[in-house]
Amino acid sequence: MEDRKGDHIRLALNSQLKKDEIDSRFDYEPMLGSETEGQWNEFDFLGKRMKVPMWVSSMTGGAPEALHINQNLAKACKKFGMGMGLGSCRILLDNKRHLPDFNVREIIGDDLPLYANIGIAQLEKMMKKGEYDRLENLVSLLRADGIIIHVNPSQESLQEEGDFLHFRPIDTLKDFLSKTELKIIVKEVGQGMGPRSLKELMLLPIEAIETASFGGTNFARLELIRRSTENVSHLEPLTHVGHTAEAMIDIINGIVESNAEIKCKQLIISGGIRTHLDGYYLISKSKLPAVYGQASGFLRHASVSYLSLEKYIEEQILGLRFSKAWLYPKFDK
Numbered sequence: 378m379e380d381r382k383g384d385h386i387r388l389a390l391n392s393q394l395k396k397d398e399i400d401s402r403f404d405y406e407p408m409l410g411s412e413t414e415g416q417w418n419e420f421d422f423l424g425k426r427m428k429v430p431m432w433v434s435s436m437t438g439g440a441p442e443a444l445h446i447n448q449n450l451a452k453a454c455k456k457f458g459m460g461m462g463l464g465s466c467r468i469l470l471d472n473k474r475h476l477p478d479f480n481v482r483e484i485i486g487d488d489l490p491l492y493a494n495i496g497i498a499q500l501e502k503m504m505k506k507g508e509y510d511r512l513e514n515l516v517s518l519l520r521a522d523g524i525i526i527h528v529n530p531s532q533e534s535l536q537e538e539g540d541f542l543h544f545r546p547i548d549t550l551k552d553f554l555s556k557t558e559l560k561i562i563v564k565e566v567g568q569g570m571g572p573r574s575l576k577e578l579m580l581l582p583i584e585a586i587e588t589a590s591f592g593g594t595n596f597a598r599l600e601l602i603r604r605s606t607e608n609v610s611h612l613e614p615l616t617h618v619g620h621t622a623e624a625m626i627d628i629i630n631g632i633v634e635s636n637a638e639i640k641c642k643q644l645i646i647s648g649g650i651r652t653h654l655d656g657y658y659l660i661s662k663s664k665l666p667a668v669y670g671q672a673s674g675f676l677r678h679a680s681v682s683y684l685s686l687e688k689y690i691e692e693q694i695l696g697l698r699f700s701k702a703w704l705y706p707k708f709d710k
């Protein structure tokens with residue numbers, strides 16, 4: 378007690394915040410909550426049961442560190458009840474040597490969503506050759522619930538060895554959907570998508586859209602950094618194009634309100650989600666059932682150790698409980 382009182386005197390002067398540092402997205406209502414109201418109950422998402430509204434966005438496989446990172450991520454998903462998207466599984470299509478990097482169903486267990494991942498350019502090539510059953514085999518090999526298709530023309534265009542898209546991704550997807558029973562999620566990789574793409578996508582019978590919005594990891598920029606020995610500065614403006622998660626939620630909410638025909642009814646909100654407050658605000662704002670996803674946030678800890686990752690997630694869950702009990706997001710729903 379004495380120590381604490383001493384800390385208060387010593388630290389009070391270091392704890393000052395300025396008025397403009399307030400998070401004005403929320404009303405804080407200390408009179409109206411309780412710890413009990415902050416509990417998150419299990420809920421159905423993607424046909425499975427999750428315990429917290431958090432998703433591990435697609436990252437890695439095939440790199441030397443990938444086994445350690447993916448196993449840490451899957452172990453954390455199992456412990457906290459989160460879903461997981463695998464990184465691009467393209468490498469597995471030709472060679473099963475890297476299977477252990479992706480083979481995490483045993484760790485995450487059967488009750489939580491786990492999705493494989495492939496790029497639209499690979500899908501386009503497979504559809505052309507009538508080989509889409511290779512993706513069905515991939516999903517059964519990994520005992521995944523379905524597959525995430527990442528649609529990333531901005532990354533491919535700026536990557537020196539990038540793939541060329543001959544067809545519109547929406548047409549490739551429609552073709553695939555007409556032939557397969559696989560569950561499909563569609564995402565970008567950090568630039569997000571605009572209203573026309575979102576509207577077309579939401580009319581398709583896909584399980585979910587992952588926003589993979591602008592404001593966090595930016596793969597267009599990353600590809601330019603990889604080419605740093607060349608003078609690519611004239612391409613730099615392209616890395617600023619995209620849509621933030623909040624702008625995408627506003628667009629999606631508008632589509633939900635005005636269009637009874639939509640078939641895609643779940644969202645993973647990701648891209649630039651830096652804190653649980655960003656996540657809580659956006660999932661609260663979404664008119665569709667939503668969880669929030671992070672890639673780099675988890676990577677930072679999963680690459681260090683499982684304990685570091687566990688601590689990071691525990692802190693997020695604590696923040697989510699506080700938010701649910703005492704914070705009221707300010708927007709018109």
Ligand SMILES: Cc1cc2nc3c(=O)[nH]c(=O)nc-3n(C[C@H](O)[C@H](O)[C@H](O)COP(=O)(O)O)c2cc1C
Pocket residue numbers: 434435436437463464465494526527564565566567589590592593594595647648649650670671672673674676
């Ligand atoms: C190291 C790393 C690797 C990634 N690899 C993939 C991938 O293989 N497939 C994919 O769909 N997205 C991939 N992404 C993109 C993320 O899934 C996510 O859309 C994007 O990073 C934005 O999230 P963030 O701002 O939380 O990092 C990767 C991201 C990171 C950080």
